[in-house]
Amino acid sequence: MTTVLEQLATVVAELLHEDARRVVLGEDVSDGGMLGLTRAALADETLAPRLLGLPLTSTAGLSHAAGLAIGGARPMVLMPSASALVEGLAALRETTRFSKRYDTERSLPLLIVAPCGPGFGLGGDAAMDAVSYLTCIDGLRVLVGAEPSEFPALLRAAAAFDAGESPTVLLFPRNLLLREMDPSTDEELDDAIDQVRTLEHGDELTVFCWGAAVERVQQAAQRAEASTRVTDLVSLQPLDRDGILEAARATGRVVIVSPGAPSNGPSCQIAALLADEAILHLDAPVKHLYGRTGDVEARHEHDLIPSIDAITSTLNATATY
Amino acid sequence: MERTPWDPEGVEVRLNEAGQLADPNAAERLDLRELFEQLVTARVIDNHLTHLGLPMWAPSSGGEAPLVALGALLHDEDWVFSGGRDIPLALARGVQLTEVLRQVLGLGGARVRVQAGACAVGSSEHNLVPPTESMGLQVGMATGFAHAQKLGRAPGITVATFGEGLTTVGAVSEALAIAAAQNLPLVFLCKSQLWPDAPPAEAGIFGDPVQARCSTMGMWARRVDGADLVAVHDAFDTACARARDGLGPCMVECVITPLHRAPPAHRDPVERLRRFLEGAGKWTQTSHDIVEAKAKSKFQKALHELGVDQ
Numbered sequence: 076m077t078t079v080l081e082q083l084a085t086v087v088a089e090l091l092h093e094d095a096r097r098v099v100l101g102e103d104v105s106d107g108g109m110l111g112l113t114r115a116a117l118a119d120e121t122l123a124p125r126l127l128g129l130p131l132t133s134t135a136g137l138s139h140a141a142g143l144a145i146g147g148a149r150p151m152v153l154m155p156s157a158s159a160l161v162e163g164l165a166a167l168r169e170t171t172r173f174s175k176r177y178d179t180e181r182s183l184p185l186l187i188v189a190p191c192g193p194g195f196g197l198g199g200d201a202a203m204d205a206v207s208y209l210t211c212i213d214g215l216r217v218l219v220g221a222e223p224s225e226f227p228a229l230l231r232a233a234a235a236f237d238a239g240e241s242p243t244v245l246l247f248p249r250n251l252l253l254r255e256m257d258p259s260t261d262e263e264l265d266d267a268i269d270q271v272r273t274l275e276h277g278d279e280l281t282v283f284c285w286g287a288a289v290e291r292v293q294q295a296a297q298r299a300e301a302s303t304r305v306t307d308l309v310s311l312q313p314l315d316r317d318g319i320l321e322a323a324r325a326t327g328r329v330v331i332v333s334p335g336a337p338s339n340g341p342s343c344q345i346a347a348l349l350a351d352e353a354i355l356h357l358d359a360p361v362k363h364l365y366g367r368t369g370d371v372e373a374r375h376e377h378d379l380i381p382s383i384d385a386i387t388s389t390l391n392a393t394a395t396y
Numbered sequence: 397m398e399r400t401p402w403d404p405e406g407v408e409v410r411l412n413e414a415g416q417l418a419d420p421n422a423a424e425r426l427d428l429r430e431l432f433e434q435l436v437t438a439r440v441i442d443n444h445l446t447h448l449g450l451p452m453w454a455p456s457s458g459g460e461a462p463l464v465a466l467g468a469l470l471h472d473e474d475w476v477f478s479g480g481r482d483i484p485l486a487l488a489r490g491v492q493l494t495e496v497l498r499q500v501l502g503l504g505g506a507r508v509r510v511q512a513g514a515c516a517v518g519s520s521e522h523n524l525v526p527p528t529e530s531m532g533l534q535v536g537m538a539t540g541f542a543h544a545q546k547l548g549r550a551p552g553i554t555v556a557t558f559g560e561g562l563t564t565v566g567a568v569s570e571a572l573a574i575a576a577a578q579n580l581p582l583v584f585l586c587k588s589q590l591w592p593d594a595p596p597a598e599a600g601i602f603g604d605p606v607q608a609r610c611s612t613m614g615m616w617a618r619r620v621d622g623a624d625l626v627a628v629h630d631a632f633d634t635a636c637a638r639a640r641d642g643l644g645p646c647m648v649e650c651v652i653t654p655l656h657r658a659p660p661a662h663r664d665p666v667e668r669l670r671r672f673l674e675g676a677g678k679w680t681q682t683s684h685d686i687v688e689a690k691a692k693s694k695f696q697k698a699l700h701e702l703g704v705d706q
Contacts, residue, residue: 098547124547129577135570138533142477142540145525147548150540165530166567169537172529176509178520 076255079223080110083247085258086227087151088115090234091122094149097234098125100140101153109155110190110252133163137187141170144183144242151234157191157205157246164208170242171214182214184236187244191219192287192334193380194249198373204286207340209244210312216243217312218268221289223251227261229309232268248287248334250377269310271318277302280328280359280394283319283345285311287380288334295386301394311341319345320353327358328393334380337365359396364389401592402659404651406605407619410626413662415671422626428669429678431625433687434464435666438484440691441493445483445500454515456481458655459587461622461665462648464488465629466555466585469636473552475523475545477538478516481587482557486517489524493698499526503702532558532565535584539571542580542645553581553639560588560649563606575645576613582645583635584610587622590653590663610647622652623665 105128107114116122140150174182191204220226233245279301284292285308296303367378438460446455467488498506508518510526518526528534538556586606607619620627635646653663673679
């Protein structure tokens with residue numbers, strides 16, 4: 076057995092071996108990285124020149140990474156926290172705009188990997204998921220993992236850029252990164268990462284969730300009295316509009332569970348989409364469930380994710396509305 | 397000639413205020429008549445664009461020499477990350493005047509989209525990247541690009557241009573430090589505006605010259621008189637050669653004088669070089685008029701092609 080983080084470190088080394096254009100940037104990556112994600116790569120000294128331990132601030136680091144991508148490299152930026160990306164929003168915006176403004180055919184193949192949400196007992200900004208900030212940037216692909224055993228495969232898929240995908244932020248919920256996993260279960264993903272994934276099949280109501288909320292939603296669905304369809308969005312930007320509409324119309328009742336603050340972000344986008352294009356198929360108001368709001372102390376950080384009891388209660392109420 | 401507040405301190409000079417060369421042989425190494433024509437053409441175009449009264453337009457007259465000199469030294473495989481007001485450099489890279497005007501005037505059909513009012517130009521065909529809308533990020537991108545050139549052993553060097561105000565941006569300081577630490581094939585052109593009465597407080601540019609700050613990073617750095625095309629050319633010649641030879645990044649800080657503030661005539665790079673050429677018997681008023689007329693005709697023809705009425 077190994078931890079998810081250790082397995083991700085193995086994948087980082089594999090990705091560097093696989094494509095000489097790939098380089099890794101981030102704080103201390105030439106010494107293992109803040110999360111240890113370059114420790115496996117350090118074991119091979121031929122990879123050392125592509126572990127670029129620089130620079131410190133998000134804005135400088137991301138603009139440097141964008142320049143590397145313009146120059147033909149495939150940078151992977153390892154951030155210590157998704158909240159650090161908020162400081163680098165201007166650089167992210169310039170990165171996503173570059174191909175259109177500069178009349179190039181392909182988007183910049185820039186991958187940013189960051190832990191998000193509660194899990195390390197940090198509280199404050201570090202416990203936020205930053206999703207509502209990131210999804211404001213037009214052209215930025217935002218992915219978030221939910222099943223720890225699939226994180227390595229998700230990293231491989233996000234790093235591919237074979238079809239000219241947009242610059243990408245890949246988020247991993249902190250509370251899942253230290254889980255143990257069997258390396259032999261590390262396989263390719265069954266579904267495309269730009270499509271909603273149906274984890275539980277049910278026909279009375281549909282739950283849309285992502286990241287750290289998914290596990291709790293699955294447990295709540297087991298307890299709920301209604302037959303619940305659980306879907307993991309995976310891609311928070313762009314949203315799989317067709318997949319969301321199909322899942323909502325299939326049951327006529329919808330609950331959205333956010334693993335973070337309620338403001339803006341995918342929850343609002345989904346609610347607006349349903350209001351626009353599925354309102355006549357719905358038998359109950361769309362219910363949005365989210366966690367604790369405001370500046371969260373470390374001891375309360377897990378309250379950012381709605382509790383299983385709260386989710387169960389909401390599912391039952393929506394099913395009987 | 398008596399010094400005035402308009403004369404920058406601590407700058408390298410090759411062609412003095414009277415148009416005399418410190419090293420007479422320098423004239424043989426350079427085609428100064430050709431470079432003079434480029435200066436005059438750039439001036440004519442800038443004046444005409446200024447007279448169009450474009451919103452947010454900032455004239456760049458007085459700052460042409462570094463751009464013309466750099467343009468003469470760059471190779472096709474080199475890349476430029478522009479900081480704005482670099483039209484002479486774009487023309488030297490081979491960008492058509494019609495494309496420049498499409499972008500500057502915000503007309504449809506431009507290949508590259510630039511920020512309105514930034515006096516900016518870009519061209520993917522000519523490796524000329526326009527400025528970012530977020531201040532200074534193009535310098536970080538330039539540093540990253542040069543890093544990719546070094547890692548991939550790609551031919552060519554990278555150039556980043558900007559004004560001295562941008563050096564107060566944190567990301568620019570970081571980019572300069574990274575370039576030095578990673579020994580990147582990068583040439584920085586900093587156009588430092590001359591402030592005879594000291595810079596405005598809000599500019600935040602008190603203290604050592606940019607050249608001195610870069611020197612403390614261990615970077616090869618020079619501070620030259622931006623009105624002196626010969627000194628500027630010499631500095632860039634060395635800087636580009638060093639970058640091509642893998643000797644790391646270079647900073648050339650050029651102290652330029654905006655002509656709209658009515659400085660003495662010798663602060664004008666066109667007038668400075670004209671004095672030399674006249675002394676060498678290579679300039680007449682008639683030849684000057686012809687160069688200006690050609691530039692004006694080129695400008696008007698380009699506007700006509702674009703269907704723009706003056």
